[in-house]
Amino acid sequence: MKLFKLVTLLSSLSLGILSVHSAIAGETIKVGITAGPSAKILEVAKDLAKKKFDLTLDVKTFGDYQIPNEALNGGDIDANIFQTVSFLEQAKSKKGYKLAIVGNTFIYPMGIYSKKIKNISEITEKSSIVIPNDPSNQGRALNLLQNAGLIKLKGGAGELPTPKDIVSNPKNLNIKTVDAAQAARAAMDVTAVVLNNDFVLNAGFHPSQALLKENPKTAKPYINVIVVREKDLSDEKKAKLFKQLKEVMNSNEVLKKTEELFPGAVPAW
Template sequence: MKKLVAAALTGALVLGTIGTATVFAEDDKTITVAASATPHAEILEQAKPILEEQGYELEITVFDDYVQPNEVVESGDFDANYFQHIPYLNSFNEEKGTHLVNAGGIHYEPFGIYPGTKTSLDDIEDGDNIAVPNDTTNEARALLLLQDNGIITLKDGVGLEATVNDIAENPYNVEIVELEAAQVARVAEETAYVVLNGNYALQAGFSVAKDALAYEKSDSEAAKTYVNVIAVKEGNENNEKIQALVDVLKSDDIKNYINETYDGAVIPFDEADEEAAADEAAEETEADAEAEEAE
């Protein structure tokens, strides 16, 4: 019997490796999550005692990049990650051939333009440099925010795929400095302005409410597009322990912690927002399909 059980477990592990999902044992009460330090790991720490009351042990490992957290979930080494928004998740899957899905939206973080060597957007001058994240979706988001504030103009229709090559008008001749997201805040003393993801702004000691020179408003479609999610390998999104994790992170206790802690830099994502985002995504998919048929 022991040999049969071992063989079954081995088969499950193999399937988890070559298929789309890792098989969780029914009695597995440990939830392993890869996360960014701020605010994701901090929020998860608040969920720990609540999950413990439900019989689950939450293990959190902090990563300081945007690649490894997805790789360790894809490989099955971790159950889930919490660090990214849906556009980045989709882009990563497309570029890397991974099979990660959204198990639940938890919060969003308004993107902001923060002071570097200059403390007001009114002080912008010809040739100023502005640091932005260099990963595909976040760079587009940064460029769109710069456009919204009259610093550049992008080509029509580029949207969330915008790059520096899509800048159509640059009246101030600004130099866009492209850096890995974690490095952007570190050049604040060398660049006129920095455009930051919410979590890296927090790590750098910036407050959206007090320090941002401009930012995505909490009710904007842009902010809701970039909801941060619990991501898992495809097939595991309805697993009992994953759903327990998502339910706790969506609870009033966690929402209250977020609202009281982050001064508007992190905003809970509620069900109404999630349904609206899902409807919008469905409409975009339908529109894309119709456009392809028209071609």
């Protein structure tokens, strides 16, 4: 009788352990990214997540920077990995999204690129320069142009200046603001473009071809992050899956692929 009770107890414990593992293994989470080289990085992440945690990453690709947060906030995806801290804060302020950061990935220095010149010094009077038009990346691009000595911004403009904050433009540059994806397509038609990492390869450049890049040491607001819905943080199972996703994105495998595609990318974890 005692032996029977012991076997029953051990069987119950085994079933309990199996049920716990089944709750965290063999799961799928939908992850949103932007089109471009991020897809190649996520392929590495997908393989590692499956191998290490039996976690399936169902990757959803979006064509611009505005949709992934809308999709996440609406519950169409479980996480997104495409934006900087600064971009997220702007989106939350403007749209009222209830989103939260669960991990850092990389700093990808923004760069100035050109198909017509080889050096910043070759930018001449009334040259056209295209920059992204969303508040975060627009401000980032204007600060980069200031660091290049092409413009001067008013004091106190901070991380998010606009073209109205330009107080000196000695070469009378024609600075055009367009959607980030359009900036990549405009590369052939203007003297220079300021590009985010997602669009460098699509525009026909390699990150090493930048005329000038941001200094990663001063780009803390531009750390790329893993973002989820605030309410999902209180869900124990989802929190576990997010922890696994973070571990995958902070792995040596993902780091190696990222450095291959984006020389100069800096891990921020």
